Amino acid sequence: MSSIEQTSTQPPPRGDKRLVRQSANRASYERVDLYHVLDACPIGHVSFVHDGWPQSVPTAIARIDDHLYLHGHPKSRLYLALSSGERVCVSACRVDGLVKARSAFHCSMNYRSAVVFGTGELVGADDKPALLDRFTERLIPGSLDDYRPYLAKELKGTALIRLGLDEYSVKIRTGDPIDDDEDLDLPHWAGVIPIESTYGSPQPSANLNTAVGVPESLLAGVDP
Amino acid sequence: MSSIEQTSTQPPPRGDKRLVRQSANRASYERVDLYHVLDACPIGHVSFVHDGWPQSVPTAIARIDDHLYLHGHPKSRLYLALSSGERVCVSACRVDGLVKARSAFHCSMNYRSAVVFGTGELVGADDKPALLDRFTERLIPGSLDDYRPYLAKELKGTALIRLGLDEYSVKIRTGDPIDDDEDLDLPHWAGVIPIESTYGSPQPSANLNTAVGVPESLLAGVDP
Numbered sequence: 001m002s003s004i005e006q007t008s009t010q011p012p013p014r015g016d017k018r019l020v021r022q023s024a025n026r027a028s029y030e031r032v033d034l035y036h037v038l039d040a041c042p043i044g045h046v047s048f049v050h051d052g053w054p055q056s057v058p059t060a061i062a063r064i065d066d067h068l069y070l071h072g073h074p075k076s077r078l079y080l081a082l083s084s085g086e087r088v089c090v091s092a093c094r095v096d097g098l099v100k101a102r103s104a105f106h107c108s109m110n111y112r113s114a115v116v117f118g119t120g121e122l123v124g125a126d127d128k129p130a131l132l133d134r135f136t137e138r139l140i141p142g143s144l145d146d147y148r149p150y151l152a153k154e155l156k157g158t159a160l161i162r163l164g165l166d167e168y169s170v171k172i173r174t175g176d177p178i179d180d181d182e183d184l185d186l187p188h189w190a191g192v193i194p195i196e197s198t199y200g201s202p203q204p205s206a207n208l209n210t211a212v213g214v215p216e217s218l219l220a221g222v223d224p
Numbered sequence: 225m226s227s228i229e230q231t232s233t234q235p236p237p238r239g240d241k242r243l244v245r246q247s248a249n250r251a252s253y254e255r256v257d258l259y260h261v262l263d264a265c266p267i268g269h270v271s272f273v274h275d276g277w278p279q280s281v282p283t284a285i286a287r288i289d290d291h292l293y294l295h296g297h298p299k300s301r302l303y304l305a306l307s308s309g310e311r312v313c314v315s316a317c318r319v320d321g322l323v324k325a326r327s328a329f330h331c332s333m334n335y336r337s338a339v340v341f342g343t344g345e346l347v348g349a350d351d352k353p354a355l356l357d358r359f360t361e362r363l364i365p366g367s368l369d370d371y372r373p374y375l376a377k378e379l380k381g382t383a384l385i386r387l388g389l390d391e392y393s394v395k396i397r398t399g400d401p402i403d404d405d406e407d408l409d410l411p412h413w414a415g416v417i418p419i420e421s422t423y424g425s426p427q428p429s430a431n432l433n434t435a436v437g438v439p440e441s442l443l444a445g446v447d448p
Contacts, residue, residue: 017277022300042333045315047271047278053241054271054278058317058337076246091269093282098423100442104360104371105378109266113282136328146412147328154329176429188370189438190429193446199322200418205400207408214413218324222417 017117018169028170037114037170038063041092042139046070048081048088061092062138067162068116069123069135074159082120082161090116090163097195101177102188110173110192117167123160131160142221199223241341242393252394261338261394262287265316266363270294272305272312285316286362291386292340293347293359298383306344306385314340314387321419325401326412334397334416341391347384355384366445423447 011029012018020027028034038044044061047054057078062069068090072079082088097110123131129150137144177190199222202214235253236242244251252258262268268285271278281302286293292314296303306312321334347355353374361368401414423446426438 017275017279022297042319043317043335045269045271045280045282045317047269047280047313047315049273049278051241053311053341054273054280054313055241055341056269056271056278056280056313056315056339058269058315058335058339060333073246087277089271089278089280091271091280091282093267093269095266098364098446100364100367100370100426102372103374103378104356105374105382107360107364107367109284109363111267111282115280115282117277117279132328136331139333140322140324140331140417143324143331146324148326148407148410148412150327150329154327158329176431179429179431183372184431185433186372187433187436188372189426189436189442190432191438192427192429193364193442194424194427195421196424197419197421200420202324202413203416203418205403205414205416207400207403208414209409209411212411212413214415218413218417222322 018167020169020171023171026171026173028172030170031165033170033172034114034165034168035063037094037112037172038068038092040094040112044070044090044092046078046088046090048086050077050081060139061090062135064131064134064138066165068165069131069160069162071132071135071158071160074157079159079161083122083159085119087117087119088163095195098193099177100190100193102179102183102186102190106177106179108173108177110175113171115169116163116165118163120161120163123162125155128155128160132158135160140221142215142217142219145217146215242391244393244395247395250395250397252396254394255389257394257396258338258389258392259287261318261336261396262292262316264318264336268294268314268316270302270312270314272310274301274305284363285314286359288355288358288362290389292389293355293384293386295356295359295382295384298381303383303385307346307383309343311341311343312387319419322417323401324414324417326403326407326410326414330401330403332397332401334399337395339393340387340389342387344385344387347386349379352379352384356382359384364445366439366441366443369441370439
């Protein structure tokens with residue numbers, strides 16, 4: 001785990017890997033913003049260094065209390081890197097809208113992004129079942145009461161990794177385009193086209209017994 | 225640029241950084257699949273190595289012909305890495321659905337992801353305006369006829385980077401959960417909850433002259 005705990009909400013010093021240098025006015029170093037972004041992103045891009053190359057792997061992530069969790073096969077390259085204490089970076093981003101300005105130069109996107117640096121540690125067997133439950137519930141809200149129990153071989157075959165949220169930065173853009181003052185009266189449209197991500201109706205599996213309905217809790221969990 | 229051009233659609237050899245080892249049946253090394261995934265993802269996570277740490281930066285991407293393009297401030301750390309020929313990895317992922325099985329262990333997501341390895345090169349001044357136009361049109365479809373011309377300082381202040389699509393892997397999951405045969409008759413719901421990403425109605429900027437309407441081409445471009 002990192003020895004530097006990020007308790008300050010001030011920008012880190014010049015040269016620090018967390019420091020957001022571009023559009024720094026959109027940066028945040030506040031934990032509440034970090035949680036907000038991570039909780040909106042089901043996928044994180046985990047990067048590590050392998051054979052001299054940066055390597056990034058998209059994978060499911062879940063923020064639970066003060067840690068970020070990832071799971072997978074214990075023999076995968078990603079989990080070997082994470083469990084052996086290699087330095088990793090996890091980035092996550094959600095796009096909320098296209099920002100059209102009067103000039104192409106000032107076009108942008110509205111987004112929420114986070115970058116976390118750290119080293120992973122394997123979750124032990126005692127803590128694993130309860131944390132896997134919370135992981136599942138984060139990814140498929142409302143589904144937790146609708147599974148058969150874990151098999152011993154499943155618990156053994158799933159590596160659950162915990163990453164401290166000690167070193168991070170957050171970047172968020174919201175709102176209108178920011179055009180040059182001299183462009184404001186040009187006859188070009190400016191504004192935001194929202195991007196909305198919603199759950200569709202649950203589609204039953206082809207082999208589902210037709211007598212089995214969708215649990216109420218799952219319907220509530222994926223209700224927009 | 226990489227000296228290895230990926231022309232084969234067969235998996236790369238054991239130990240190759242492109243080889244997908246987990247759920248290898250979902251891997252593809254076909255260029256048509258790579259384009260399909262990149263074209264569905266407005267954001268890529270660009271990772272590089274800085275001060276011994278992997279560092280990943282979410283940024284807008286656009287696949288144009290046989291290259292991936294990224295743009296930004298010429299002095300940013302990301303563009304210094306990209307323009308100086310450092311090794312980078314770009315990953316992109318789009319989640320299409322939550323896959324609920326009868327056991328938590330077999331839950332998954334439907335997704336389309338791509339990982340590209342390479343080194344960047346700066347686009348020269350002659351090619352930049354036309355490629356920036358195509359970049360803008362990829363990110364805000366249908367908007368291209370509705371901007372004032374570029375200013376010289378804007379072109380100078382925008383680094384456009386081209387990355388070859390020579391080394392990559394793709395991973396796609398679609399369809400139903402895959403439960404254990406002995407679980408098929410359990411009274412638990414199984415299926416897919418689709419995640420749909422759609423454009424909302426364009427929201428005019430607060431400072432927009434009310435006489436300026438949304439261009440037809442933009443409305444058509446963001447029509448679901």
